Each structure stands twice: as C-alpha cells, then as structure tokens.
Amino acid sequence: MGIPEKIKKIEEDMHRTQVNKKTERHIGLLRAKLAKLRLEQEEQQSRRSGSQTGYDVKKSGDGTVVLIGLPSVGKSTLLNRLTNAKSKVAAYQFTTLDVVPGLMEYKGARIQVLDLPGIIEGAASGRGLGKRVLAVARSADLILFVVDVFQPEARALLESELRNTGIRVDEKPPNVVIEPTTSGGISVTATVKLTKMDEQLVKDMLRIYGVASARVVIREDITDEQLIDVLMRSRVYTSSLTIMNKIDLVNAGFTNELSSKLPYKFVPISAEGNINIVALKEEIYKRLDFVRIYMRRRNGETDFEEPMIVRNGSSVLEICNKVHRNIKDEFRYALIWGKSAKFGGQRVGITHRLMDEDIITLVTK
Ligand SMILES: Nc1nc2c(ncn2[C@@H]2O[C@H](COP(=O)(O)OP(=O)(O)OP(=O)(O)O)[C@@H](O)[C@H]2O)c(=O)[nH]1
Ligand SMILES: [Mg+2]
Incomplete structure (x- = not known):
C-alpha cells in the first residue's frame, strides 16, 4: 500500500470513530500515524519536484516580517507604504506572484518586510502558490496577517493554513523533553498531572515515531497533538500581529464594533489612505522585541x-x-x-x- 492509500485508510478510520473518553487513545494514535505519513508524503513530493518548495529570498536586516493575507487585501500597497519597495498593485486577485522584499527603517532598526502572493483556503495542501508562500513564512520573525475590513473572518483561515504546514502562531513550544537513550525502553516522568492523555499513550506514540528507548520529561498538561508537534521537530513557533486594512471605506463606529466583536486584536489602518501607518510601524518594532x-x-x-x-x-x-x-x-x-x-x-x-x-x-x- 502506498502512502496516499495509507493516509486515506487512517482518515476513514478517524471519521468512523466517535470522539469520547474510550476512543481517546485510538484517535491519538491515528493522529500520530497520520502526521508521520503526511510528512513522508511531503518529503517524497519535494524530492520529486526538486527544490521547488520555496522562493529564493535572502534574509537581511535586523528582523524579517512577512505579509500574509487573502488576495487583494492590500499587502503590496502596504509594503510600498512601509518600505522603499515598489510592488505591483492592482484591483484583481493574484497580482503578486513572487516574493517582493522591502526595507523599513524605524528607530534605528532595519526591518525586512516580505510581500507575498495571496493565499487561499487549501494553500497548505498546494492550492494556488500556497506552499511556496507558507515556506517563506516559516523563516519569519513575525507574521503580519493582513485582513480586509469586510472579510475579518479570514484571520482564522490564514492561521489554520499556517498550522497545516507546521507553523504554530502565538503558541509556546510544549514543555516536553525527549532524550534518546541507548537502552532501557521509554520512561515517562510527568511533573504535572496529565488529564488529556496518559503515559501509555505517550509511549505508544513515541514508538510510532521509531523511538524505542528514551527518557521523556513532561512539564505541562499536554494534548496528543502537542506531543506530535514535539515528535515532528519541524514545527516553528512564531508570533503574529493582525492588520485590518481599508478602514478608509468604513466609519469609526464600524471599526469599533469589529474590535469588540472579533476574538483577536488588530491594528486598524488604511494602506492606500496612509492612515495609522506610524502606529503600525511602532507596533511592528515593539513586537520584534x-x-x-x-x-x-x-x-x-x-x-x-x-x-x-x-x-x-x-x-x-x-x-x-x-x-x-x-x-x-x-x-x-x-x-x-x-x-x-x-x-x-x-x-x-x-x-x-x-x-x-x-x-x-x-x-x-
Ligand atoms: N480603499 C482602499 N483600497 C485599498 C487599500 N489598500 C489597497 N487597496 C486596493 O486594493 C486593491 C488590491 O491591492 P494590492 O495591494 O494589490 O493587494 P494584494 O493583497 O497585494 O493582492 P495580491 O497580490 O493579488 O494578493 C488595489 O486596487 C488597491 O488599490 C486601502 O487601504 N483602502
Ligand atoms: Mg500583492
């Protein structure tokens, strides 16, 4: 059975299984197998297509931020506003097809800003230019989510696309250490009570990843998905800032209502109208710490x-x-x-x- 068939079988099994206390272990193991198979599939694909996975962009400056958003939300307009760059702007979608770097100087810091093609739902599994865009986001010090004032719900989609390529936004790495040993099997020490999984599941999941002998120390009440993140080792943890663009098209009341209604904080701006750009620069500078x-x-x-x-x-x-x-x-x-x-x-x-x-x-x- 090839990898795609194996993946399909596990997915079907997951769909069939009801999620409850009794099936928790079963689901946990399926998730671990699935994550591993998907990684193998990725590796196979990137081997086939050569090194076609990312854009060539050299990091420069004191920190790098990337603009991530749906098509036509105003990423390129914003890049041009923040930096010396001249990225093409147009009223149709997918105007930007390549990564366009710019340099923003603020308070003595030189911050590299990368404009990218817009991403759409399914980007992580290869739709549009998604994969290549998301690969650039991996190396960023800060992710700038750009959303259109009329599509604020896009924020969740962007985050989940990043998640699907192994980028964890505004999360801390799980406090788990896995130290391989040459013999003695797997020993698990938890310094807190584990309520979302048990030691046996930890051991079984490690075995799926080919770990036969190791000392595991768990210092927080993790989920099975967090343990998979630790085992995958290719996860990156990056913080984000959300920018609400095109506020020139609405009144102040509309923006205020958004900020009380939405589950995330944002900096309201107009890239085209040059509104609140200095405050945005300050916020980027502060967040880069x-x-x-x-x-x-x-x-x-x-x-x-x-x-x-x-x-x-x-x-x-x-x-x-x-x-x-x-x-x-x-x-x-x-x-x-x-x-x-x-x-x-x-x-x-x-x-x-x-x-x-x-x-x-x-x-x-
Ligand atoms: N009203 C208004 N329009 C804006 C603003 N910012 C950008 N636009 C317009 O929105 C359209 C898309 O702008 P772009 O900067 O090309 O958008 P993009 O996100 O780079 O788009 P893609 O490269 O296709 O992903 C253009 O017609 C811009 O003039 C803004 O703050 N207010
Ligand atoms: Mg663009």
Missing part, C-alpha cells in the same frame, strides 16, 4: 551612536554574525558591561545571552 548592544573597542572607546540591533534573547553569537560573517571562527571570548554581566568587564563565551544596552568587546584570535 529588539535590544540595543553597544560595541566597545579594545582601546576602551564605546560607540553609543550606532548600537547593534538584535532580538531580545540573542547571544554573543548573533553579534558576531552581524559584525562579520567569519568572526565566529576567530572568536576567543567577549567582555560584557551592563545588565547581563555579573560585574563590569565580565568575560563570557559565545552563548552568553545579552540584555538591552549591554556594552560588548569581542576578543578574537
């Missing part, structure tokens, strides 16, 4: 004029990468002054995490 790191030269002079801009949680390695591509090979240690240092001039290694307004000296061979 940048910190400023000052470089101190070996002679003791510190450059307070042009800080290095990196994402909060970055380590000395990210600074090295910004200074020069090869510097990490020459790296010996760094000296740190500021909030992340125990004392001024502390000597640290390349994995040391920096904090806002730290001062750093890189010492190389």
